[in-house]
Amino acid sequence: MESIIEGRAYVLGKNIDTDQIIPAEHLVYSLSDPEEVKLYGKYALSGVPPAEGGLPEGDIPFVEEGRFESDYAIIVAGPNFGCGSSREHAPFALQTAGAKAIVAESYARIFYRNCVDGGFVIPYETAEQLNRTVKTGDELRIDIDRNTITNRTRMTTYELKPLGDVFDIVKAGGIFAYARQENLMA
Amino acid sequence: MAQTITQKILARAANREFVKTGESVWLNVDILLTHDVCGPPTFDIFREKFGPDAKVWNPEKVVVLPDHYIFTENEHAKRNIDLLRKFAAEQNLPNYYDVGSERYKGVCHVALAEEGYNIPGTVLFGTDSHTCTSGAFGMFGTGIGNTDAAFILGTGKLWEKVPESMKFVFNGEMPDYLTAKDLILQILGDIGTDGATYRAMEFDGQAVYSLPVEERMTLTNMAIEAGGMNGIIAADSVTEAYVRERTDKPYEVFTSDPDAVYHSVYRYDASKLEPVVAMPHSPDNRATVRSVKGTRITKSYIGSCTGGKLSDFVMAARILKGSTVAIPTSIVPATSEVDASLDTEHYDGQPIRRILQDAGCIIGPPSCAACLGGPQDTFGRSEDDDLVVSTTNRNFPGRMGSKRAGVCLASPLTAAASALTGELTDPREFMR
Numbered sequence: 001m002e003s004i005i006e007g008r009a010y011v012l013g014k015n016i017d018t019d020q021i022i023p024a025e026h027l028v029y030s031l032s033d034p035e036e037v038k039l040y041g042k043y044a045l046s047g048v049p050p051a052e053g054g055l056p057e058g059d060i061p062f063v064e065e066g067r068f069e070s071d072y073a074i075i076v077a078g079p080n081f082g083c084g085s086s087r088e089h090a091p092f093a094l095q096t097a098g099a100k101a102i103v104a105e106s107y108a109r110i111f112y113r114n115c116v117d118g119g120f121v122i123p124y125e126t127a128e129q130l131n132r133t134v135k136t137g138d139e140l141r142i143d144i145d146r147n148t149i150t151n152r153t154r155m156t157t158y159e160l161k162p163l164g165d166v167f168d169i170v171k172a173g174g175i176f177a178y179a180r181q182e183n184l185m186a
Numbered sequence: 187m188a189q190t191i192t193q194k195i196l197a198r199a200a201n202r203e204f205v206k207t208g209e210s211v212w213l214n215v216d217i218l219l220t221h222d223v224c225g226p227p228t229f230d231i232f233r234e235k236f237g238p239d240a241k242v243w244n245p246e247k248v249v250v251l252p253d254h255y256i257f258t259e260n261e262h263a264k265r266n267i268d269l270l271r272k273f274a275a276e277q278n279l280p281n282y283y284d285v286g287s288e289r290y291k292g293v294c295h296v297a298l299a300e301e302g303y304n305i306p307g308t309v310l311f312g313t314d315s316h317t318c319t320s321g322a323f324g325m326f327g328t329g330i331g332n333t334d335a336a337f338i339l340g341t342g343k344l345w346e347k348v349p350e351s352m353k354f355v356f357n358g359e360m361p362d363y364l365t366a367k368d369l370i371l372q373i374l375g376d377i378g379t380d381g382a383t384y385r386a387m388e389f390d391g392q393a394v395y396s397l398p399v400e401e402r403m404t405l406t407n408m409a410i411e412a413g414g415m416n417g418i419i420a421a422d423s424v425t426e427a428y429v430r431e432r433t434d435k436p437y438e439v440f441t442s443d444p445d446a447v448y449h450s451v452y453r454y455d456a457s458k459l460e461p462v463v464a465m466p467h468s469p470d471n472r473a474t475v476r477s478v479k480g481t482r483i484t485k486s487y488i489g490s491c492t493g494g495k496l497s498d499f500v501m502a503a504r505i506l507k508g509s510t511v512a513i514p515t516s517i518v519p520a521t522s523e524v525d526a527s528l529d530t531e532h533y534d535g536q537p538i539r540r541i542l543q544d545a546g547c548i549i550g551p552p553s554c555a556a557c558l559g560g561p562q563d564t565f566g567r568s569e570d571d572d573l574v575v576s577t578t579n580r581n582f583p584g585r586m587g588s589k590r591a592g593v594c595l596a597s598p599l600t601a602a603a604s605a606l607t608g609e610l611t612d613p614r615e616f617m618r
Binding site: 015025027029030079083108109113114165176 | 333
C-alpha cells in the first residue's frame, strides 16, 4: 500500500448521504462489467444539490459533464459522511471516479465499514472542521505513516485520527486480504 | 458483569459468556439477507473470492427477497432479477422468493417477519440499511455492504464492534392519535441523524410494550436514521405469539441486566407527545404537525418497510373512511401478504382496500416502489418540485425521485389526514 496520497480537494458539507453519493436510479449497473462500471464514476456525487458541491463556492461538479473521472482525489467533508443506505455502490463510485481518500469529521457506520472492508477509499477522521478551511481545488497530501494531512496550497498541516483497529484491514487492502493473511479463511 | 440485550446476543453468536463494548468480535451469522440491488454484486464478489464453483456456507441461512426495482421496464433492473434467479438455482437456495411466482413477497424487512425468519436472540446481517427493523423481535439485525455479505456467504462469519447502548423509555399510555412513527421522529429530532452512530438503540417502557409487533418494527426500522447499528426491543408474550404462529424453531429470549451500563438514557411520557413530521431534507428536521399546519403538499404516499404494513393501512383507513383525498395518494403494501390482508381485514365493517379505493387512493403492487425513487417508471415516484407527505423513512434530497422535490416524513394517520386537505394536517382534526 502507498504511504502518501496526493491530490486536489473536493469540499462538501455535513450529512452527505448515500443517495447524494450515488442516486438510487443508478444502482442497476453491473459492478464488474468494465463499460458499466465507468457509469459509477460518471454519476459519483451527482445527487449533491449543485450549490452544495465544491465548497466554499459551490456549483462545481465532482465529475464534469461528459466525463467518467474526477479531477479530485481527496474528499473533505463535515460530520456523518455516508449516512443512509447500505449501498456499497457509494464508496465504489467514489473510487471509480478516482477518489483515494476521504477526510471527514465522522462517518456513518455502514459506509465506513464498506470503505474499509471493500478496500475502496480510506476513510480518515479529523477533529478539525477541515471543510471550513480547505477550498475545493487545494492541493492536499496525506502521509499515511505519520497520520497527517497537509494543505500544500495554504501550507498548513493537521493531525488525522488514527485508524485504530481497522488499520490492519486498510493496510491489507480489505477484509478478504486481511482474513487470508490472518488465516481466518479456509 | 452486567450486559445489555445487544451484548448478550452478540456474546452468544461469538460463543462467549461476555463481550465488552468497543471490542471487535467475530460472530456466527444466523441469517444473511439480500435483495435485487445488492445481491448480484455480492454474488460476483463471492465467486471472485471463493472461486467459480464455491458453495455458500449454509443454503438454509441465506434469504433472498427481491423487492427494490420489481415493477419496471428498466432492462438493468430486470437483469438483476435474472442474476438472483440464476444464483439461487446454482446454489439450491430454498429461501428465494422469485419475482412473478406465487412465492414473491415484496419488501424484505416485512417479509422476514411474516416468513418466520425473525427469531429472538439471533444475529441477522443484511445488505440493506433497514435490516435493523428485525430488532423488534429481540434479535440483533444490522446492515452491511456487498463485500461483507460475500464474506458471510463463504464463511458464515463477520466481525462487528460491540456497540454501546442508548436506552429510550416511553412511559405512560399511547394516545390513539399517536403512532410508533411519531415516537421515532421525536427521538430523531432530539438526537440527530448521527446521534446514535455505531450504537445500539434499545426501546423500553409501557408505551412501547403496548404496541403490536408491526408498530414496534417502525421504531427499530428507523434506528439507522440516527446512525444506530441496531434497534432492539426485548421479546415479550406479544412477540412470542407472533413468532410461534410462523416458525417452530427453538429460540432463546434475552433481556438487559437491570444494572447494565448505558451510554445514555432518554425518558418520555407518551401521553404528552403529539403528532410530528420530519420536514425536508433530513429525518431529524422535526416539527409538530400543528406548527407546520397549512403547508401545501402535492402528494401523499403510504408504503415501505416503515409505513406499508397492514397496521399502517388500518390507521390510514380510520382517517380516510367516507372521505375523498384532495391530492394524488399512493398506497403501496409492503408485501403480497399485506396486499391480500387489505381484502380480509376490516375497519368499521368495510374491507380496508375498499375504504382506501373509495377515498380515491391508487394502490400499487408490493415492493419498495418510490420510497427510494428508483427507475423513471416507478410507481408513486416524485416529480418536479413535488412536496410529498410520506410514511417512509428518508427525506434526503432527491430521495423519492425528483431532485427538486421535498419529502415530509409522517405517520400514516398524518399522511392520510394531509391527503384529505392537501396540506399538512394534524390527524386529531379527523379522529372519530
